[in-house]
Amino acid sequence: MAASITTHEVLDQLQSKYKAAIDAEDYQPFVWPHRALGPYLLILYLLLPPSSSPAVHYARYPLFALIIYVSVTAILDCRSPAVTVGYGIGLLNAWTILWTATLVIFTDGRRDYKRIERQRRLDEAPSVEGLVENVQGDTSALDGSTTDGLKLVHPVGELPEPEPEPSATTDLAPKVESPEIFAAQEPIPSSSQEIYTWQPLPDNFLHRLDFILDLVTNFRGLRWTHQGPGTYPPPQHIRETLTNPETPPSLQPTTYPSYSQLFTSNLQIFVLCSLTLDTLKYVTSLDPYFLAEGQNTPSPFPIAHTTRLILSLLFTYTSLLNIFLLAPLVLACTFGPRILGPHASTWLYPPYYGPLSSIADKGLAGLWGGWWHQLFRYAFEAAGEFIGGKVLRLSKKSISGGVARVLVAFVCSGILHACASYTVLGGTHPIRGSFLFFALQPVGIIAQRALSIYLKPKGYREAIPPWMRQTGNVLVVVFWCRVTGPLIADEFAAAGIWLYEPLPVSLVKGIKGEGWWRWGGPWVRWYSGDRWWRSGLVFLGG
Numbered sequence: 424m425a426a427s428i429t430t431h432e433v434l435d436q437l438q439s440k441y442k443a444a445i446d447a448e449d450y451q452p453f454v455w456p457h458r459a460l461g462p463y464l465l466i467l468y469l470l471l472p473p474s475s476s477p478a479v480h481y482a483r484y485p486l487f488a489l490i491i492y493v494s495v496t497a498i499l500d501c502r503s504p505a506v507t508v509g510y511g512i513g514l515l516n517a518w519t520i521l522w523t524a525t526l527v528i529f530t531d532g533r534r535d536y537k538r539i540e541r542q543r544r545l546d547e548a549p550s551v552e553g554l555v556e557n558v559q560g561d562t563s564a565l566d567g568s569t570t571d572g573l574k575l576v577h578p579v580g581e582l583p584e585p586e587p588e589p590s591a592t593t594d595l596a597p598k599v600e601s602p603e604i605f606a607a608q609e610p611i612p613s614s615s616q617e618i619y620t621w622q623p624l625p626d627n628f629l630h631r632l633d634f635i636l637d638l639v640t641n642f643r644g645l646r647w648t649h650q651g652p653g654t655y656p657p658p659q660h661i662r663e664t665l666t667n668p669e670t671p672p673s674l675q676p677t678t679y680p681s682y683s684q685l686f687t688s689n690l691q692i693f694v695l696c697s698l699t700l701d702t703l704k705y706v707t708s709l710d711p712y713f714l715a716e717g718q719n720t721p722s723p724f725p726i727a728h729t730t731r732l733i734l735s736l737l738f739t740y741t742s743l744l745n746i747f748l749l750a751p752l753v754l755a756c757t758f759g760p761r762i763l764g765p766h767a768s769t770w771l772y773p774p775y776y777g778p779l780s781s782i783a784d785k786g787l788a789g790l791w792g793g794w795w796h797q798l799f800r801y802a803f804e805a806a807g808e809f810i811g812g813k814v815l816r817l818s819k820k821s822i823s824g825g826v827a828r829v830l831v832a833f834v835c836s837g838i839l840h841a842c843a844s845y846t847v848l849g850g851t852h853p854i855r856g857s858f859l860f861f862a863l864q865p866v867g868i869i870a871q872r873a874l875s876i877y878l879k880p881k882g883y884r885e886a887i888p889p890w891m892r893q894t895g896n897v898l899v900v901v902f903w904c905r906v907t908g909p910l911i912a913d914e915f916a917a918a919g920i921w922l923y924e925p926l927p928v929s930l931v932k933g934i935k936g937e938g939w940w941r942w943g944g945p946w947v948r949w950y951s952g953d954r955w956w957r958s959g960l961v962f963l964g965g
């Protein structure tokens with residue numbers, strides 16, 4: 424049974440709706456770079472040379488106000504005929520505001536952040552590349568294995584002290600040849616060969632440019648002082664020279680893949696995800712619900728509401744995972760250390776998703792804090808720490824302080840997704856859809872945690888076998904997702920998110936005679952505005 428309307432017909436309707444809105448001057452096209460200045464303004468400010476000037480320090484406040492203005496006007500004024508681009512207008516501009524707040528309001532991005540870098544020998548002339556090390560001299564540090572690890576997690580505002588400068592007699596090894604990109608590498612065994620240190624904002628411009636671009640784009644904080652849970656610590660030979668007492672040990676032993684292992688494992692998952700996405704795209708095209716036709720439309724599937732919810736979860740998970748897998752496959756294994764130097768280190772590409780056992784062990788808290796991707800976690804926690812700790816002055820260890828921080832984190836997530844729903848052309852409900860879904864998650868987490876605290880002193884919790892507690896946690900997650908999940912699933916469907924073509928070639932539709940090649944039409948075009956600075960590129964999707 425096929426849907427009464429096709430994907431192409433729905434896309435044509437959205438295109439007509441977009442054209443009518445532009446002609447009536449209700450909205451404007453999203454023009455790059457005119458409507459995407461926020462991240463560039465942030466980078467320009469952070470690129471200023473290290474300075475103790477109060478003027479530079481306090482300039483962050485008008486900068487933040489300007490970025491809010493630029494981003495909010497883009498959210499209010501701009502739309503796109505492509506669903507994914509329209510969703511990105513709201514999501515990325517809202518994220519720009521939150522990430523800017525994290526780096527210049529909640530913390531001081533020019534003073535508070537340090538990154539692991541190799542210390543060059545003092546008798547070498549300093550390189551203008553700074554961190555972007557000569558590959559022949561640095562790729563020996565890109566890989567390695569160890570049976571212990573550490574987690575670079577620091578409270579917001581509490582950062583490790585910089586390492587002291589090495590003496591002129593520091594014994595550094597000669598440069599080693601760069602390994603083949605897919606060759607398994609041996610770890611450097613001794614800290615006497617290389618020195619690694621926590622590097623603050625550099626003086627050299629090119630070094631500082633690399634430093635700031637990494638800080639602004641590295642949301643998970645890999646190899647930074649704000650590196651969060653679920654990521655790999657540095658290899659052992661690097662940690663041995665980072666004599667930092669504030670760096671705590673990790674709870675689990677850590678091993679590091681070689682480039683061949685990283686490539687093989689991620690490619691296998693990528694192929695499996697692509698096949699799954701191809702199948703999901705075909706299956707969902709049979710249901711008008713996934714074609715932005717509304718939740719009350721007839722479904723070809725049994726138990727329609729539950730089936731739609733499961734398909735939405737699978738589609739969301741595999742879509743994001745396929746995108747995440749491009750980072751290790753392209754950056755680490757294709758460009759590799761010969762082009763990207765230390766940025767291609769294998770330990771900088773840990774999985775985005777955690778183990779499913781997190782859900783069984785911790786329930787809803789494990790779902791969001793352990794299994795689901797942690798891409799935005801640091802910014803959410805920084806907002807919670809700033810409001811809960813600095814504004815409300817609530818102790819992190821108190822119940823009220825913990826609740827406040829969790830609430831702020833999920834409210835921030837709700838705002839991001841509500842802004843994304845707001846900027847699409849479909850019939851969405853950003854507040855009672857996306858925002859409400861995320862706002863309800865801490866309610867479930869707090870309720871489950873309160874029940875656990877209540878049962879513990881009475882001895883009930885210890886009396887329950889571990890397998891039964893884990894089963895209970897899974898059932899709580901399933902129940903809560905069934906209750907709240909339709910809020911976000913219906914919003915995605917109404918926005919038309921599932922109209923996008925995830926793959927250029929479809930095996931399923933090709934076999935069924937509907938055409939192998941799925942991408943088509945112009946992806947981008949030039950837009951000429953009434954002023955030169957309002958001209959630029961308009962993204963149309965594929």
